[in-house]
Amino acid sequence: xxxxxxxxxxxxxxxxxxxxxxxxxxxxxxxxxxxxxxxxxxxxxxxxxxxxxxxxxxxxxxxxxxxxxxxxxxxxxxxxxxxxxxxxxxxxxxxxxxxxxxxxxxxxxxxxxxxxxxxxxxxxxxxxxxxxxxxxxxxxxxxxxxxxxxxxxxxxxxxxxxxxxxxxxxxxxxxxxxxxxxxxxxxxxxxxxxxxxxxxxxxxxxxxxxxxxxxxxxxxxxxxxxx
Amino acid sequence: xxxxxxxxxxxxxxxxxxxxxxxxxxxxxxxxxxxxxxxxxxxxxxxxxxxxxxxxxxxxxxxxxxxxxxxxxxxxxxxxxxxxxxxxxxxxxxxxxxxxxxxxxxxxxxxxxxxxxxxxxxxxxxxxxxxxxxxxxxxxxxxxxxxxxxxxxxxxxxxxxxxxxxxxxxxxxxxxxxxxxxxxxxxxxxxxxxxxxxxxxxxxxxxxxxxxxxxxxxxxxxxxxxxxxxxxxxxxxxxxxxxxxxxxxxxxxxxxxxxxxxxxxxxxxxxxxxxxxxxxxxxxxxxxxxxxxxxxxxxxxxxxxxxxxxxxxxxxxxxxxxxxxxxxxxxxxxxxxxxxxxxxxxxxxxxxxxxxxxxxxxxxxxxxxxxxxxxxxxxxxxxxxxxxxxxxxxxxxxxxxxxxxxxxxxxxxxxxxxxxxxxxxxxxxxxxxxxxxxxxxxxxxxxxxxxxxxxxxxxxxxxxxxxxxxxxxxxxxxxxxxxxxxxxxxxxxxxxxxxxxxxxxxxxxxxxxxxxx
Numbered sequence: 001x002x003x004x005x006x007x008x009x010x011x012x013x014x015x016x017x018x019x020x021x022x023x024x025x026x027x028x029x030x031x032x033x034x035x036x037x038x039x040x041x042x043x044x045x046x047x048x049x050x051x052x053x054x055x056x057x058x059x060x061x062x063x064x065x066x067x068x069x070x071x072x073x074x075x076x077x078x079x080x081x082x083x084x085x086x087x088x089x090x091x092x093x094x095x096x097x098x099x100x101x102x103x104x105x106x107x108x109x110x111x112x113x114x115x116x117x118x119x120x121x122x123x124x125x126x127x128x129x130x131x132x133x134x135x136x137x138x139x140x141x142x143x144x145x146x147x148x149x150x151x152x153x154x155x156x157x158x159x160x161x162x163x164x165x166x167x168x169x170x171x172x173x174x175x176x177x178x179x180x181x182x183x184x185x186x187x188x189x190x191x192x193x194x195x196x197x198x199x200x201x202x203x204x205x206x207x208x209x210x211x212x213x214x215x216x217x218x219x220x221x222x223x224x225x226x227x
Numbered sequence: 228x229x230x231x232x233x234x235x236x237x238x239x240x241x242x243x244x245x246x247x248x249x250x251x252x253x254x255x256x257x258x259x260x261x262x263x264x265x266x267x268x269x270x271x272x273x274x275x276x277x278x279x280x281x282x283x284x285x286x287x288x289x290x291x292x293x294x295x296x297x298x299x300x301x302x303x304x305x306x307x308x309x310x311x312x313x314x315x316x317x318x319x320x321x322x323x324x325x326x327x328x329x330x331x332x333x334x335x336x337x338x339x340x341x342x343x344x345x346x347x348x349x350x351x352x353x354x355x356x357x358x359x360x361x362x363x364x365x366x367x368x369x370x371x372x373x374x375x376x377x378x379x380x381x382x383x384x385x386x387x388x389x390x391x392x393x394x395x396x397x398x399x400x401x402x403x404x405x406x407x408x409x410x411x412x413x414x415x416x417x418x419x420x421x422x423x424x425x426x427x428x429x430x431x432x433x434x435x436x437x438x439x440x441x442x443x444x445x446x447x448x449x450x451x452x453x454x455x456x457x458x459x460x461x462x463x464x465x466x467x468x469x470x471x472x473x474x475x476x477x478x479x480x481x482x483x484x485x486x487x488x489x490x491x492x493x494x495x496x497x498x499x500x501x502x503x504x505x506x507x508x509x510x511x512x513x514x515x516x517x518x519x520x521x522x523x524x525x526x527x528x529x530x531x532x533x534x535x536x537x538x539x540x541x542x543x544x545x546x547x548x549x550x551x552x553x554x555x556x557x558x559x560x561x562x563x564x565x566x567x568x569x570x571x572x573x574x575x576x577x578x579x580x581x582x583x584x585x586x587x588x589x590x591x592x593x594x595x596x597x598x599x600x601x602x603x604x605x606x607x608x609x610x611x612x613x614x615x616x617x618x619x620x621x622x623x624x625x626x627x628x629x630x631x632x633x634x635x636x637x638x639x640x641x642x643x644x645x646x647x648x649x650x651x652x653x654x655x656x657x658x659x660x661x662x663x664x665x666x667x668x669x670x671x672x673x674x675x676x677x678x679x680x681x682x683x684x685x686x687x688x689x690x691x692x693x694x695x696x697x698x699x700x701x702x703x704x705x706x707x708x709x710x711x712x713x714x715x716x717x718x719x720x721x722x723x724x725x726x727x728x729x730x731x732x733x734x735x736x737x738x739x740x741x742x743x744x
Contacts, residue, residue, distance in 0.1 A: 045642075048642075048646050049645075050642045050645070050646070069645075070642070070645040070646055071645045071646075071647075071648050071649055071650050071651075071653075071654075072648075073646075074648065075646060076646065076647075077642075077643070077646045079639045079642070079643055081637070081639060083637060083639035083640050083642065083643035084643075085640055085643075085644075085657075085658060086640075086662075087661045087662060096644065096647050096649070096657075097647030097648050097649075138643075138647070142647060142648065
């Protein structure tokens with residue numbers, strides 16, 4: 001399980017995250033919900049080791065991993081802009097985190113997201129929805145111990161989103177993945193996640209299921225944000 | 228629970244190679260020149276100041292006149308390519324750039340072929356020939372991006388074409404005019420090969436005088452004093468230019484090239500006259516060079532020349548260029564990697580230091596090598612000296628070409644690779660390297676061209692038995708007799724052909740304009 005303890009991130013004199021405490025149990029999907037600029041992506045990047053926290057600690061199964069380099073954490077992060085490698089094919093992208101010659105695993109991962117037969121395509125040829133699926137397959141293929149998705153459906157149109165919400169949850173639950181999903185859409189977060197954490201100006205203001213949060217908002221801001 | 232930020236030793240290693248290279252081959256020799264020069268200034272030998280003043284003054288005014296003449300000659304074609312879109316414009320732009328990429332020794336030899344030698348006129352004409360492209364390209368490209376509606380607005384308010392030019396176009400073009408003027412001034416102020424070949428010692432600039440004092444008269448301290456004066460001159464010019472750029476960097480509405488009109492009626496005639504006239508004038512010295520070279524190729528490889536073996540010089544030049552390009556690429560790409568990955572003062576300071584060799588004259592670099600590189604071991608007789616001097620000159624170009632490509636890589640591509648388990652080395656190899664490979668090939672071409680044509684530093688550090696093509700051309704030109712002349716012309720044509728071949732090869736990888744230049 002993941003435990004984030006009293007995490008602070010400051011970038012060039014701006015405090016992005018403060019006093020963040022967060023736990024994610026094995027097999028649980030936690031949603032980080034908040035308006036843009038609240039520090040959601042920064043939190044994922046700090047957990048992934050891309051951004052160094054100013055203070056605080058990150059534990060995995062009780063082990064302090066705060067200073068373990070990104071490439072040794074065995075976490076998966078799907079980036080908001082997908083970050084697909086433009087010079088590699090779809091298959092090479094998905095296979096990037098796998099051992100060499102793991103073509104079978106690449107095909108399997110592509111099958112999870114309904115992209116069988118796309119391995120030889122170039123990334124430029126893909127539509128927005130296809131890119132999203134490839135990025136998801138690439139993140140899941142190495143079977144990371146923690147899956148993090150940053151606005152996984154952000155760039156897609158309404159119809160596609162409502163379909164993919166269900167698919168994403170099923171995909172994560174089928175693999176019994178421990179996951180954190182960042183989004184700014186409360187309905188979407190509720191549909192994918194088991195539990196939500198509300199982030200405001202770098203602080204977690206309340207956690208719980210959507211119905212709990214709506215029933216007993218911690219303050220006026222939470223009530224307004226959840227509408 | 229504050230912890231120390233983890234220090235990444237890998238970055239120290241990446242920065243160390245370029246820092247050591249630049250430190251040993253550039254900053255250390257420069258410091259030695261400064262030390263020798265300053266101590267000599269204190270001695271104040273009589274007559275030195277007089278000579279220094281005379282040479283310094285000539286260097287300055289010939290650069291000013293060269294710059295003014297270059298603008299005058301370049302004006303018609305700049306107007307044509309800046310103002311209009313027409314058939315063959317791209318070809319014309321490529322052709323006008325040919326003189327600029329030619330080695331200075333070839334340019335000098337071409338004017339000798341025209342029969343212009345030992346006169347200030349020949350020097351000025353060669354400087355104009357060499358630099359027309361700087362004005363046409365720099366000013367022309369900014370002109371094309373001016374919003375035509377600004378000019379239309381002025382006209383609708385009653386301004387005549389002449390008033391539009393004076394009150395709108397020229398003021399808006401001022402940044403590129405200043406940039407072009409600074410570049411041409413700098414090139415002509417530090418001009419060496421052209422002046423040594425066309426003017427000899429009677430029209431010595433600081434560069435030529437440094438060469439004469441150090442190589443002909445063996446007065447290294449006096450050469451150091453002159454190098455010092457020259458460094459001060461160049462630094463002042465660069466400083467004034469950057470101050471100017473800071474104060475005048477206004478932005479305005481720019482439009483795309485698409486809105487540039489085609490010429491009609493009378494202007495059509497003027498456009499074609501301006502372009503063909505300029506190109507015809509520029510082609511004259513080259514035609515003369517090729518014509519005079521005819522019949523000398525056989526001599527070149529047949530006769531046993533006292534001054535050196537041309538075949539050996541060609542081999543030598545190619546080998547030197549290959550070693551220099553590899554060194555420049557390794558050092559330059561490591562430097563660009565460091566600068567593009569790290570932010571903050573150190574990275575900016577590093578970036579600036581990397582550009583310094585560009586503002587330093589090649590002659591000063593050559594002098595620095597022979598003054599300083601006897602420590603810790605005497606490298607002055609080493610065969611590596613020439614390629615290292617060339618690499619030093621090529622590194623700023625490698626950095627300027629590869630850095631924009633590296634900076635344009637989305638950092639999340641690297642983060643994604645890292646999250647997927649790739650070590651920093653693997654991230655660099657699998658993400659950075661493939662994405663900058665095109666720029667790296669262009670940089671390789673530039674390094675090869677720079678090395679093949681380099682004359683200033685080489686004339687100091689090349690040994691008699693390891694002549695390169697440019698140094699052998701100079702030796703042939705210095706010998707009396709029609710046959711030596713012809714062979715110098717023939718060797719110049721070969722050097723020009725090699726240069727052109729590399730430029731054409733590089734051009735295949737240039738999607739748009741990579742980097743600055």
